[in-house]
Amino acid sequence: MKELWERRGYGLGRVDTVISVDAVQEEARRLAEQGPRAEALRALVRGEPVVEVEGLHAGYGKMEILHGVSLYVGDGQALCLIGPNGAGKSTVLHSLYGFTRIYGGRVRVGGREVTRLAPHERLRDAGVAYILQDNSVFPDMTVEENLWMGGFLMPDPRSAREAAERVFDRYPRLAPRRRQPARVLSGGERRLLEIARALVMDPKVLLVDEPSIGLEPRFIDMVFEILDELRRRDRKTIVMVEQNAKKGLEFADIGYVLASGVVVRAGPGRELLADPEVGRLFLGG
Numbered sequence: 252m253k254e255l256w257e258r259r260g261y262g263l264g265r266v267d268t269v270i271s272v273d274a275v276q277e278e279a280r281r282l283a284e285q286g287p288r289a290e291a292l293r294a295l296v297r298g299e300p301v302v303e304v305e306g307l308h309a310g311y312g313k314m315e316i317l318h319g320v321s322l323y324v325g326d327g328q329a330l331c332l333i334g335p336n337g338a339g340k341s342t343v344l345h346s347l348y349g350f351t352r353i354y355g356g357r358v359r360v361g362g363r364e365v366t367r368l369a370p371h372e373r374l375r376d377a378g379v380a381y382i383l384q385d386n387s388v389f390p391d392m393t394v395e396e397n398l399w400m401g402g403f404l405m406p407d408p409r410s411a412r413e414a415a416e417r418v419f420d421r422y423p424r425l426a427p428r429r430r431q432p433a434r435v436l437s438g439g440e441r442r443l444l445e446i447a448r449a450l451v452m453d454p455k456v457l458l459v460d461e462p463s464i465g466l467e468p469r470f471i472d473m474v475f476e477i478l479d480e481l482r483r484r485d486r487k488t489i490v491m492v493e494q495n496a497k498k499g500l501e502f503a504d505i506g507y508v509l510a511s512g513v514v515v516r517a518g519p520g521r522e523l524l525a526d527p528e529v530g531r532l533f534l535g536g
């Protein structure tokens with residue numbers, strides 16, 4: 252109790268806060284007990300997991316947001332996290348990339364322990380790339396400069412440019428725009444550029460935060476087609492958060508429902524989609 256109190260950073264003497272911290276802890280424990288066991292989550296993976304999260308307690312500063320999250324996803328598989336606002340979905344991605352403080356548990360990628368690695372080490376050494384939610388292009392840089400930025404951890408600028416050329420070859424739609432500032436791109440092209448930039452380092456794992464946010468339907472379909480090809484053809488492992496639960500679960504091999512920092516349900520994406528309880532809570536009945 253004292254430890255959680257300190258993690259949450261509350262001052263002494265606030266009896267109401269003591270009760271609420273206890274309540275949070277109790278609620279998380281209750282939800283976790285009813286939720287799926289680690290073995291059941293592990294069983295959703297084909298073969299060896301590429302990403303393995305075990306009993307993760309993580310948050311920001313002294314505020315614990317995830318209360319013992321386990322997560323497994325394999326080669327060429329996509330896992331989609333859904334759940335209410337504030338459930339901690341983005342915090343799971345942040346923790347996989349090294350943006351959070353970890354209080355307990357561990358994260359392994361490709362069999363390698365990365366729990367304590369910084370984001371740049373996870374990208375460079377473990378092949379984990381993070382595609383931010385919403386507009387993260389550098390608007391005043393050209394399209395090709397944006398792509399070069401994706402190779403900022405490469406040993407020299409030439410390798411970054413060569414890798415960027417390979418990405419241009421793959422997404423010819425970007426090539427005619429290469430010398431234009433990224434700000435002139437449409438919303439869909441920007442999202443494509445964000446994905447393309449993450450691919451410059453040829454990562455194994457793609458963390459994708461809200462790929463459909465702010466896009467028109469035809470661009471949403473384009474983005475999911477690109478992700479599908481990356482999963483099937485390139486055998487990338489994808490962990491995504493998606494507010495559009497229907498779209499996300501239709502796409503994902505594995506779906507997790509997160510609530511109050513705990514995994515409360517999990518299953519093959521389409522099975523979860525058909526789950527009446529999930530439908531009632533997230534799909535409007």
Ligand SMILES: Nc1ncnc2c1ncn2[C@@H]1O[C@H](COP(=O)(O)OP(=O)(O)OP(=O)(O)O)[C@@H](O)[C@H]1O
Nearest residue numbers: 311314316334335336337338339340341342343492
């Ligand atoms: N960088 C941060 N620093 C401090 N607290 C944060 C930070 N990012 C998120 N939080 C807090 O963590 C909790 C979980 O937020 P998170 O964004 O992970 O939830 P989410 O399930 O992704 O929600 P949403 O669907 O609204 O994006 C919230 O209480 C939020 O205020």
